[in-house]
Amino acid sequence: MNTSPIESWDGAEAYFTFADKPAIMMLFLLIAVVITFGTIIIAAVHEKHAYNNH
Amino acid sequence: MEQELAALTERLAALESSTAMSGTINSEIFYWWCTALMIAIHAGFLAYEMGASRVKNVLASGIKNILAFAFMVPTFYFFGWYIYLSFYNGLLPAEDASGLPWELSMGPNLADNATGIFWAAFTLFAATTASIFSGAVIERIQTAGFLILAILLGSVVWILGGAWGWHPTGWLTVKFGYHDVGAAGVVHMVAGFFALGVLLNLGPRVGKFNADGSANAIMAHNVPFTITGLMLIIVGFFGFLGGCIIYMPGEQWINIYGQPTTLSAFAFNTLMGMAGGIIGAWVKTRDPFWMMSGALIGIFAAASGLDVYYPPVAFALGTFGGFVVPMVATQLEKMGIDDAVGAFPVHGVGGLIGVVSCGIFAAGYPNVDGMPPVTLWGQIVGAVTMAVLGFVPGYVASYILKVLGLLRVPDHIQEKGLDIVKVPVAAYPESYTPAPVNTATPDAAATPAE
Numbered sequence: 001m002n003t004s005p006i007e008s009w010d011g012a013e014a015y016f017t018f019a020d021k022p023a024i025m026m027l028f029l030l031i032a033v034v035i036t037f038g039t040i041i042i043a044a045v046h047e048k049h050a051y052n053n054h
Numbered sequence: 055m056e057q058e059l060a061a062l063t064e065r066l067a068a069l070e071s072s073t074a075m076s077g078t079i080n081s082e083i084f085y086w087w088c089t090a091l092m093i094a095i096h097a098g099f100l101a102y103e104m105g106a107s108r109v110k111n112v113l114a115s116g117i118k119n120i121l122a123f124a125f126m127v128p129t130f131y132f133f134g135w136y137i138y139l140s141f142y143n144g145l146l147p148a149e150d151a152s153g154l155p156w157e158l159s160m161g162p163n164l165a166d167n168a169t170g171i172f173w174a175a176f177t178l179f180a181a182t183t184a185s186i187f188s189g190a191v192i193e194r195i196q197t198a199g200f201l202i203l204a205i206l207l208g209s210v211v212w213i214l215g216g217a218w219g220w221h222p223t224g225w226l227t228v229k230f231g232y233h234d235v236g237a238a239g240v241v242h243m244v245a246g247f248f249a250l251g252v253l254l255n256l257g258p259r260v261g262k263f264n265a266d267g268s269a270n271a272i273m274a275h276n277v278p279f280t281i282t283g284l285m286l287i288i289v290g291f292f293g294f295l296g297g298c299i300i301y302m303p304g305e306q307w308i309n310i311y312g313q314p315t316t317l318s319a320f321a322f323n324t325l326m327g328m329a330g331g332i333i334g335a336w337v338k339t340r341d342p343f344w345m346m347s348g349a350l351i352g353i354f355a356a357a358s359g360l361d362v363y364y365p366p367v368a369f370a371l372g373t374f375g376g377f378v379v380p381m382v383a384t385q386l387e388k389m390g391i392d393d394a395v396g397a398f399p400v401h402g403v404g405g406l407i408g409v410v411s412c413g414i415f416a417a418g419y420p421n422v423d424g425m426p427p428v429t430l431w432g433q434i435v436g437a438v439t440m441a442v443l444g445f446v447p448g449y450v451a452s453y454i455l456k457v458l459g460l461l462r463v464p465d466h467i468q469e470k471g472l473d474i475v476k477v478p479v480a481a482y483p484e485s486y487t488p489a490p491v492n493t494a495t496p497d498a499a500a501t502p503a504e
Binding site: 012013014015016019022025026029032033035036040041043044047050051054 | 125161196197199475
């Protein structure tokens with residue numbers, strides 16, 4: 001898989017992975033959002049279990 | 055001759071290009087180290103919160119603080135930076151809205167040396183606000199509820215205040231000449247009033263108040279650790295305040311509003327305000343917790359006008375803040391509010407002193423681009439805005455979390471201790487440290503504060 005948006009450093013600007021593939025950028029952004037907010041939900045569930053077990 | 059002139063012109067152009075690039079990279083380096091220093095603020099709050107907790111809650115307090123830092127980073131990337139750059143007119147995005155996480159400036163880009171480093175500095179400002187709030191609610195808030203509130207404060211609420219009053223074209227500055235270079239209002243007031251709103255719904259720690267309403271002192275388990283943590287916060291504030299001004303390669307520094315300033319101005323007044331705060335708190339309390347909290351109060355009391363004050367003015371403001379704020383903490387406790395580290399008095403009231411006093415002692419300083427000069431009225435409008443902006447979201451969001459059962463740790467769990475319930479390791483496994491016995495609060499020594 002070629003993740004680079006550039007073929008040369010000459011004149012390169014945005015050179016981060018998938019900079020030329022907006023759909024994949026959005027996919028990774030979505031994954032990051034799900035991780036961030038999903039773990040809060042997991043934290044809430046974990047806490048409830050912990051409190052109920054004590 | 056013509057050839058020599060052409061060669062000279064070429065060399066001059068190369069020199070200009072090289073100088074410009076050096077300036078750009080120097081600017082990046084400056085904010086890189088400001089950001090690194092600001093991590094000391096978070097480390098200081100971490101030490102202070104853990105030290106202020108009882109043995110049975112030490113690690114749970116630490117986990118909460120570390121998570122606040124971790125969750126600030128992605129959420130400020132997702133929407134915090136966008137709010138700052140786009141909501142300077144009010145509650146709707148401006149036509150030139152920017153800062154969305156899918157823009158090409160929001161990642162490695164050889165044509166943009168500024169966005170990443172400024173985003174990082176502002177993310178650390180966000181982490182500071184979350185830490186301020188974090189200390190107030192130790193030993194009885196649920197982790198999930200805390201994280202939701204921390205994200206709301208750090209990646210939405212304070213940065214909205216920042217867009218309004220800590221931005222070159224924020225409406226508070228454009229319409230009222232609001233001046234708050236050291237973020238007394240947009241960071242400290244907002245965070246302090248947000249904490250107050252949450253505390254009203256969260257309630258006190260079990261054992262803090264007796265049936266007749268009198269208060270018990272819940273003693274910090276490690277006093278030296280709390281004092282060291284507070285000193286570490288002071289170290290970090292030199293990164294914070296350095297990040298409040300703008301490096302202009304080849305030109306004089308400017309503040310966040312575009313007015314010329316110097317790092318020297320900030321050095322004079324930060325240290326003088328800090329020293330005044332320590333002395334004021336020492337005179338009032340003789341308490342080392344409050345002396346170090348007084349150092350912070352002194353900085354906040356001078357923060358709005360750090361760029362223009364005559365240093366003895368900053369010293370006097372710091373002394374006043376350090377003397378007065380402990381009394382606010384005592385009064386808050388008498389009202390039945392358990393602010394475990396004095397976040398509201400120190401940051402909310404300390405910031406309020408800073409914002410309003412700037413309208414008195416820095417009135418008349420001119421603005422740029424035709425915007426109004428500094429006035430007492432403009433500062434009062436700014437102070438009220440920041441208080442409301444902090445308090446209302448804190449109160450409403452925590453009320454919703456309370457209704458959903460996501461806010462307060464059940465009382466029987468508080469009595470048992472959070473570490474043994476939620477944390478897989480022990481803070482002090484090789485020694486037995488008994489939990490402190492609650493005693494009546496001495497008149498002169500209120501709750502330790504940040």
